[in-house]
Amino acid sequence: xxxxxxxxxxxxxxxxxxxxxxxxxxxxxxxxxxxxxxxxxxxxxxxxxxxxxxxxxxxxxxxxxxxxxxxxxxxxxxxxxxxxxxxxxxxxxxxxxxxxxxxxxxxxxxxxxxxxxxxxxxxxxxxxxxxxxxxxxxxxxxxxxxxxxxxxxxxxxxxxxxxxxxxxxxxxxxxxxxxxxxxxxxxxxxxxxxxxxxxxxxxxxxxxxxxxxxxxxxxxxxxxxxxxxxxxxxxxxxxxxxxxxxxxxxxxxxxxxxxxxxxxxxxxxxxxxxxxxxxxxxxxxxxxxxxxxxxxxxxxxxxxxxxxxxxxxxxxxxxxxxxxxxxxxxxxxxxxxxxxxxxxxxxxxxxxxxxxxxxxxxxxxxxxxxxxxxxxxxxxxxxxxxxxxxxxxxxxxxxxxxxxxxxxxxxxxxxxxxxxxxxxxxxxxxxxxxxxxxxxxxxxxxxxxxxxxxxxxxxxxxxxxxxxxxxxxxxxxxxxxxxxxxxxxxxxxxxxxxxxxxxxxxxxxxxxxxxxxxxxxxxxxxxxxxxxxxxxxxxxxxxxxxxxxxxxxxxxxxxxxxxxxxxxxxxxxxxxxxxxxxxxxxx
Numbered sequence: 398x399x400x401x402x403x404x405x406x407x408x409x410x411x412x413x414x415x416x417x418x419x420x421x422x423x424x425x426x427x428x429x430x431x432x433x434x435x436x437x438x439x440x441x442x443x444x445x446x447x448x449x450x451x452x453x454x455x456x457x458x459x460x461x462x463x464x465x466x467x468x469x470x471x472x473x474x475x476x477x478x479x480x481x482x483x484x485x486x487x488x489x490x491x492x493x494x495x496x497x498x499x500x501x502x503x504x505x506x507x508x509x510x511x512x513x514x515x516x517x518x519x520x521x522x523x524x525x526x527x528x529x530x531x532x533x534x535x536x537x538x539x540x541x542x543x544x545x546x547x548x549x550x551x552x553x554x555x556x557x558x559x560x561x562x563x564x565x566x567x568x569x570x571x572x573x574x575x576x577x578x579x580x581x582x583x584x585x586x587x588x589x590x591x592x593x594x595x596x597x598x599x600x601x602x603x604x605x606x607x608x609x610x611x612x613x614x615x616x617x618x619x620x621x622x623x624x625x626x627x628x629x630x631x632x633x634x635x636x637x638x639x640x641x642x643x644x645x646x647x648x649x650x651x652x653x654x655x656x657x658x659x660x661x662x663x664x665x666x667x668x669x670x671x672x673x674x675x676x677x678x679x680x681x682x683x684x685x686x687x688x689x690x691x692x693x694x695x696x697x698x699x700x701x702x703x704x705x706x707x708x709x710x711x712x713x714x715x716x717x718x719x720x721x722x723x724x725x726x727x728x729x730x731x732x733x734x735x736x737x738x739x740x741x742x743x744x745x746x747x748x749x750x751x752x753x754x755x756x757x758x759x760x761x762x763x764x765x766x767x768x769x770x771x772x773x774x775x776x777x778x779x780x781x782x783x784x785x786x787x788x789x790x791x792x793x794x795x796x797x798x799x800x801x802x803x804x805x806x807x808x809x810x811x812x813x814x815x816x817x818x819x820x821x822x823x824x825x826x827x828x829x830x831x832x833x834x835x836x837x838x839x840x841x842x843x844x845x846x847x848x849x850x851x852x853x854x855x856x857x858x859x860x861x862x863x864x865x866x867x868x869x870x871x872x873x874x875x876x877x878x879x880x881x882x883x884x885x886x887x888x889x890x891x892x893x894x895x896x897x898x899x900x901x902x903x904x905x906x907x908x909x910x911x912x913x914x915x916x917x918x919x920x921x922x923x924x925x926x927x928x929x930x931x932x933x934x935x936x937x938x939x940x941x942x943x944x945x946x947x948x949x950x951x952x953x954x955x956x957x958x959x960x961x962x963x964x965x966x967x968x969x970x971x972x973x974x975x976x977x978x979x980x981x982x983x984x
Contacts, residue, residue: 442537444546450531451554454561455620457524458683458825460700461516468494469513470520471700472683473799473823474917475718476500477517477572477960482919483936484910485796486944488719490787494703497717503933503951505961506984514572515963521569525579528562532581549611556609560622560630563602564681564825567634570595571921574959575981587970589977590962596638603631613656619675620684625655629680629831636834637925641841648835657828659854662862663765664874666829667798669807669821680831682822687809694812698799702817706768706795709783711803712816716786720767720794722943723936724914725751727907728763734890736760736907739900748943750793753779753884761863761877761887766914768795772884775802776867791944798915799823804870829855829912836905845895852908853891859912860889924958956983 441450460471469476479485480501487497496509504510535554538545546554562579569576577588578598606627614621629651635644651657658677660666665673675682686696707716726745729737737744751757753771764772768780770793777800785793801807801819809818824830836851863882865875877887895901909922923929930953937950961984970978 442534442541444538444550447531447534447538447546447554450527450534451557454524454527454531454558455684456696457520457527457561457565458681459685459696459698459823460520468497468700468703469516471698471823472568472825472917473698473700474568474921475701475704475915476513478917478920479915480718482923482933483721483723483940484914484919485721485724486719486791488717488786488791489703489707489715490790491946493715494717498946502937502947502949503953503957505957511961511964514960515965517572518569518963518966521565521572522579524565525562525569528558528565529579529581529583531558536581550615552609553611553615556606556624556627557615557622559602560606560610560627563599563606563627563634564630566595566602567599567630567637570599571637572960573962573981575962575979577978587972587977589970589979591979596634599634600631603627603634607631619679620682622681623656625651625657626681626826628655629657629826632831633826633834636837637921639925641838644834644838645842645844648831648838651831652835657831659828659832659858661858662874663762663859664862664864666824666827667765667821669801669805669819670870671806671820674820674822678828679822679824680826680828682824682827685820685822687807687818687820688811692811694809694815694818697809697812697818697820698823699818701799701823702814704796705800705817706774706780706784707786709781709785710795711777712800712814714814714817716791716795718796718915719785719791720796720915721940722748722792722794723940724910725763725767725769725794727910727914728760728766730758730760730888730890732758734758734760734888735892736911739903739907745939752793756886758886758888760859760889760911761885762859762911762914764797764864764885764887766797768797769793773864773867773873775800775864776870776873777803778867790946796915802867802870802873824916829858830909830916830918833905833909833912836908837902840895840898840901840905843898845898845901848901848905849892849895852904855908855912856889856891863887929953929958930955954983956981 458472476497480487480497487501496513499507499510532555539551566578575590576595577590578593578595607624610624610627612624614623628647632644632647632651635647657680660676660678665676666678685698687694689696703715704718705712707714723745726747727738731737731740752769768774770782771779774780780795784795799821801821807819807821809815812818832851832855836848839848860877862874863877865872866881867873875881895904923932933953937947941948959981962978962980967976967978967980970976
């Protein structure tokens with residue numbers, strides 16, 4: 398059961414608005430005031446109120462809510478984590494959504510960028526606030542009416558709220574690094590971001606969540622988190638903190654004893670078919686929902702609705718988030734089916750459209766990730782040149798992972814533009830991602846053979862199936878050597894060995910890009926590896942010959958390792974004439 402099947406009853410109601418309102422606005426006093434139109438916590442201090450507030454906390458995994466926020470708010474991080482890197486262009490045409498261009502070109506001091514990062518900040522801390530409100534409601538209820546909530550439910554509710562609080566803070570930490578950390582008993586929300594032990598707070602929340610949560614999602618509702626979800630996120634936090642020894646212990650436990658596994662083939666990872674939703678690979682996903690009674694389709698993937706092929710396509714708009722030529726070239730393989738990027742320094746020489754029939758072998762994941770001319774686009778027919786809004790500006794390719802299949806029934810029938818809204822769950826964390834984190838830890842701790850096994854496991858799954866002709870639901874995915882495939886030469890090989898640590902490190906990093914491309918992780922990976930400046934400056938220099946507007950990119954510098962703190966948030970943090978929020982260095 399999808400925990401958001403009943404969400405249409407709650408969306409936009411006072412229950413969901415209870416926790417909102419303190420992190421955006423133009424006055425200081427909004428920080429401590431009640432949300433407009435909300436019910437107070439005493440009114441909602443019953444089990445239904447607590448459960449409703451918790452569902453509202455989960456809802457913020459989707460980003461914007463009830464008319465607030467636009468394209469930068471979503472947990473997909475397609476703007477801040479992917480379009481800001483060598484994976485993707487903003488797409489569309491020059492004059493549309495200029496702030497996304499500013500993000501892409503590292504011009505992060507503009508007013509438009511400031512607005513976008515403020516929306517992201519507000520969405521994440523709205524999630525934090527809802528989590529803390531849930532804990533306060535639960536505590537008040539248990540104090541005033543002991544036994545009114547079954548003990549198992551009460552324990553799990555607390556664990557779920559602590560996990561979600563950690564998740565939203567973690568996403569904020571990846572963005573800004575220097576952030577305030579809010580707890581349920583804070584009374585003044587104008588907290589400082591200076592000297593905050595964010596990793597310590599995240600670890601504490603997640604360890605508590607692990608101890609409180611059941612091993613299976615409560616009530617059998619697969620969208621809820623479990624103790625294994627919390628362990629998995631703890632392992633990710635440890636990886637990001639560079640604590641590879643602890644990550645090795647945590648992630649090995651999840652791999653050896655947890656409930657997760659790789660999907661049978663890549664099509665089942667990103668799909669609108671309900672029978673494959675929340676499959677064995679899902680660790681945490683935004684539970685997107687369409688045609689659930691909400692008149693605007695607000696529970697579907699709102700923040701991705703610009704990122705579909707344009708007017709000549711079955712979707713009608715809007716042509717954003719186009720894969721880069723650099724990314725497409727990265728999927729080319731050598732004669733052994735290994736990434737050309739690891740065996741040939743000239744892997745990025747191709748400047749022209751890699752369309753159907755190109756005489757070059759490619760990793761089959763290319764056509765689960767990128768829409769290419771003449772190649773079937775799931776089951777929507779072949780991708781065509783007319784599907785691109787401005788080929789001269791942002792190239793010939795379309796995004797693909799988050800797009801639903803025609804036969805899936807996932808498309809919304811309401812809202813603007815309904816063809817862009819679907820119930821494809823957005824993976825915030827999936828098992829292949831976790832395995833590659835584990836492989837990274839194995840490499841850094843010197844266990845190269847273990848890392849080799851993991852990378853080859855991922856690559857073997859990638860070779861299980863390729864994009865098929867898509868003439869029916871049954872042939873969207875076919876064996877990579879199926880005779881129906883006439884548009885590509887799919888090839889994927891396994892590594893015989895990792896001869897040394899540096900080779901292994903590069904192989905794991907390459908595999909993360911191939912497996913997780915366009916999923917919002919790329920910038921955060923490059924930053925934590927300490928290579929963002931090197932990689933992204935080389936990218937914009939080379940890519941400007943393909944996309945002339947990239948010649949306007951600012952150099953990626955140390956300051957770009959953290960997004961600027963939104964100016965509004967700095968302003969409203971002021972107490973007695975001093976800002977409690979300190980702007981990140983360089984901004």
